[in-house]
Amino acid sequence: MDLRISPSRVRGTARAPPSKSYTHRAVLAAGYADGALVTNPLFSADTKATARAVEAYGGSAERRDGDWEITGFDGAPETPADIIDCANSGTTMRLTTATGGLVDGLTVLTGDGSLRSRPQGPLLDALDQLCVRADSTRENGQAPLVVGGGTSGGDVSIRGDVSSQYITGLLMAGAVTEDGVAIDLTTELKSAPYVDITLDVLDAFGVEATVVGGDDSEIRASGADGFEIEGGQSYAPDGGSYDVPGDFSSMSYLLAAGAIAGDDELTVEGAYPSAQGDSKIVSILESMGAAIEWDRTAGAIAVGRSSLEGIEVEVADTPDLLPTIAALGAAAEGTTRITDCAHVRLKETDRVAAMATELERMGVETEEYEDELVVHGGGLTGATVRGHEDHRIIMSLAVAALVADGETTIEGAEDVDVSFPNFFDVFAALGVECTEA
Numbered sequence: 393m394d395l396r397i398s399p400s401r402v403r404g405t406a407r408a409p410p411s412k413s414y415t416h417r418a419v420l421a422a423g424y425a426d427g428a429l430v431t432n433p434l435f436s437a438d439t440k441a442t443a444r445a446v447e448a449y450g451g452s453a454e455r456r457d458g459d460w461e462i463t464g465f466d467g468a469p470e471t472p473a474d475i476i477d478c479a480n481s482g483t484t485m486r487l488t489t490a491t492g493g494l495v496d497g498l499t500v501l502t503g504d505g506s507l508r509s510r511p512q513g514p515l516l517d518a519l520d521q522l523c524v525r526a527d528s529t530r531e532n533g534q535a536p537l538v539v540g541g542g543t544s545g546g547d548v549s550i551r552g553d554v555s556s557q558y559i560t561g562l563l564m565a566g567a568v569t570e571d572g573v574a575i576d577l578t579t580e581l582k583s584a585p586y587v588d589i590t591l592d593v594l595d596a597f598g599v600e601a602t603v604v605g606g607d608d609s610e611i612r613a614s615g616a617d618g619f620e621i622e623g624g625q626s627y628a629p630d631g632g633s634y635d636v637p638g639d640f641s642s643m644s645y646l647l648a649a650g651a652i653a654g655d656d657e658l659t660v661e662g663a664y665p666s667a668q669g670d671s672k673i674v675s676i677l678e679s680m681g682a683a684i685e686w687d688r689t690a691g692a693i694a695v696g697r698s699s700l701e702g703i704e705v706e707v708a709d710t711p712d713l714l715p716t717i718a719a720l721g722a723a724a725e726g727t728t729r730i731t732d733c734a735h736v737r738l739k740e741t742d743r744v745a746a747m748a749t750e751l752e753r754m755g756v757e758t759e760e761y762e763d764e765l766v767v768h769g770g771g772l773t774g775a776t777v778r779g780h781e782d783h784r785i786i787m788s789l790a791v792a793a794l795v796a797d798g799e800t801t802i803e804g805a806e807d808v809d810v811s812f813p814n815f816f817d818v819f820a821a822l823g824v825e826c827t828e829a
């Protein structure tokens with residue numbers, strides 16, 4: 393579906409969709425348990441892939457009203473009767489490949505063309521250190537993957553600068569091994585707040601894990617040398633249920649829209665503090681000059697239109713904000729420099745290159761380096777742009793389109809279903825003029 397967006401003003405109140413990262417973990421943790429009710433989960437293409445994996449390992453996942461009723465496999469996943477199709481979801485593949493390592497039989501995991509081009513080698517190598525069979529069928533460190541054979545746990549060394557999802561997968565699976573898993577990081581950990589989200593969910597399910605080292609920042613996993621998780625633990629959330637908080641990566645598009653195209657104030661509800669690093673979008677907007685206020689107790693963020701100025705911002709911990717910041721930079725005065733972003737090239741698409749290409753198509757000057765994206769603000773002009781089959785590229789270009797000179801057509805806009813299925817309905821309700829092209 394191609395979508396045409398006219399320059400528009402936004403106003404009113406929107407609710408943040410539930411967190412994709414928390415939903416993945418809660419659904420899988422409920423799978424490791426003997427079940428749980430996951431309340432207010434995100435139902436999206438990616439989280440449905442994790443629910444399918446839980447079913448493949450012997451659990452079940454039923455939608456009950458707005459909740460997900462999960463029956464678990466109680467720490468003992470079964471050999472799947474069929475391959476697991478992780479679709480477009482890196483989180484599903486990394487987290488449930490580690491689950492497959494626990495099974496005596498073999499599990500085959502695959503996904504769409506994008507997912508089959510993303511790196512899985514460090515995780516396969518870590519599983520190999522735990523005496524699990526862990527192969528890439530094409531021997532290129534990419535899916536399709538074959539894992540299995542079972543493990544009693546052990547020690548692994550793994551790099552932390554490709555994907556934090558490997559660490560999350562090993563921790564979640566490690567808790568139900570006999571001996572537990574000790575993870576030694578051989579490089580700096582990128583995307584550290586996502587490990588904090590994991591620790592948060594593990595804690596809520598009564599599972600303990602330890603951070604080794606760390607730099608004493610608010611982010612527990614930041615600067616960590618490693619992690620340890622004891623074996624023989626059971627997953628069981630307090631009261632049998634787990635409630636998913638709102639998603640700050642998804643909120644970033646709404647807040648960015650309010651900051652560049654707000655007509656009066658725009659309010660986003662469901663914005664309670666959690667371990668999500670992407671809540672940094674609030675301070676990023678503030679430092680660009682936006683009038684933004686976060687009432688943490690009420691879970692509401694109000695933002696008004698301001699003239700924004702370019703800033704320098706590093707995204708080591710917040711890779712998913714790069715497309716949003718690039719769109720904001722395009723609408724701002726001056727230069728926006730997004731640094732420490734090499735790992736952002738390993739997502740659904742190379743997001744550094746994709747944003748540079750599509751913003752250039754919209755008349756914005758950019759400079760692209762291996763680890764840095766520079767956006768020279770101003771000159772946004774409507775154009776036909778490609779969504780790169782990547783939800784975050786699509787939503788960020790939709791934000792830029794609000795203040796472009798002329799109409800913008802985004803090709804392949806339906807791919808927002810990966811993380812924010814009703815994004816364009818929410819956009820329309822806020823006053824954005826968008827129609828199918």
Ligand SMILES: O=C(O)C1=C[C@@H](OP(=O)(O)O)[C@@H](O)[C@H](O)C1
Nearest residue numbers: 413483555556557583586711712
């Ligand atoms: O664990 C998670 O939920 C995620 C971790 C991050 O990936 P990396 O750890 O691969 O950077 C992030 O980009 C992704 O959208 C979600």
Ligand SMILES: C=C(OP(=O)(O)O)C(=O)O
Nearest residue numbers: 480481482483712739740
């Ligand atoms: C990279 C993302 O997700 P995943 O790694 O799960 O595909 C994302 O949602 O931006």
